[in-house]
Amino acid sequence: MKFLGNVISNENGPNTMEFDFAIQHPSVRKGQFVQINADEGVIIARVEEIYKTNRYFSRVESVVEYERGNNPIEKAFPVDRWEYLVANCSILGFFNNGKVERLTFPPSPGSKVTEIDETILESFLGFDKRGLWLGKIFHHNLEVRLNLTRLLQKHVAILAMSGAGKSHLVGVIIEELLDRESSLGKPAIIVLDPHGEYKRFLEDSFYRRNTKVFENENIKIGMSDLKLSNFCDFLELSNAQKREFGKILQNMKGEAYEIDDLIKTIDESDIKSPIKENLSGALSGLKSFEIFGKYTRPSIDFLARAGQLSILDLSNFVELKEKQIIASFFAKKLFYERRKGTIPPFLLVIEEAHQFCPEAKKEEALSRGIIETIAREGRKFYASLMLVSQRPIRLSATALSQCNTHIILRVTNPYDIDHIGKSSEGISGELIKALPSLRTGEAVIVGEAVNFPIMIKVRDKKSKKSEIEKTYEEVLVEFNLRNKKEFLDSF
């Protein structure tokens, strides 16, 4: 292993939490993992900061007085030769026979610090050779492979500002799930896609086979599949209205009907005024959303299939309420069927999660209830969530706190950074400070999926790359040409 330097003795230590070492190899970088071989095992540490020392400049009076005396210090002494680089390291643990223990004794001054053995680092961080390959860890030639159970069983939040690489990372995770060896089993993947950007999986000849896209007319909520509890998500109903409506739904059970049939049944019923008119009025209000039909499309067993990526493309639904109603209905149905065991374990990816699960008034957050329920209880039923958001501050605190792994890419908004600092357990001040300067595709992972917070560079996608986004100029030229053609065609 490459020798990096010796532990030095100074006012900070070494102690059981940290040590400094004199850097003797130019490859040392802030954030790098290092090791010290001790008699009982291996001490693992991370370089937190690198600083320079020079004893000629450590006393204020000598620096100033030499300068005043017209005999600059650097002319009087060989100061260059006395400049040293020192790395401050935090001790992460003691690695002994594959187990990580807390350090109870500090390393000795003079101990040799070396590059870390990558097999030790892999096991120390809790990577899994058969896990999901997301990219490379910073400063090391080590692939990040996260254990599936640790990542998905307790939900994931992917947070970052726009353009930082969230959807790309989700794409990478989806590829990993679809690429799993069949004998190991594969979950069903369902993506709520408000911008229709995941359709690109269809452009790839390999992934196309396992991808289904549902959009426009192919997304419908069958009226007869709605339970009273669903209606309570969309409509403000009084207790009396709920009671009467419950009876009507009970009577119509087993039939397939449209929204108009339901309204007609209510109108012709013997429900008292004004309950009847109010109920009928509330349901008529739902008619403006053109998402209700006689039958549910897609059916749940078509939507949730092991090893299949199902994309609910909501880009053509204009109103947020429509999108929330669709999200709430399908999430409820998925969770219900999963609890019964009729569909496979699934991963529900919610893009723009702050739209579907906001910290807002109930009437502006129709799908929040069920998302929070899955966040709280999904783990027991292998129903996993991946919440993706560029506005973590607007996301439900309950849902976010149940995501035990947070993957955070670039964030520059100070309010969001502050919020992430409070809601991401285990994120250190150093990592928080690093968030604004991350480049596209660079991420911090904290929580359940890793033993220690790590910084990674997310890998390229295996599937066909999305077309490079057009520049503003290109769109202007294209528009111009089209206009010209239309003008000429009109003659």
Ligand SMILES: Nc1ncnc2c1ncn2[C@@H]1O[C@H](COP(=O)(O)OP(=O)(O)OP(=O)(O)O)[C@@H](O)[C@H]1O
């Ligand atoms: N790890 C990566 N390697 C290479 N390119 C990447 C990587 N991550 C992201 N990109 C590219 O950066 C651009 C923005 O990424 P992406 O669409 O994933 O951002 P986003 O965080 O989802 O943004 P938004 O919030 O606007 O949806 C895309 O063109 C994508 O291909």
Ligand SMILES: [Mg+2]
């Ligand atoms: Mg995105």
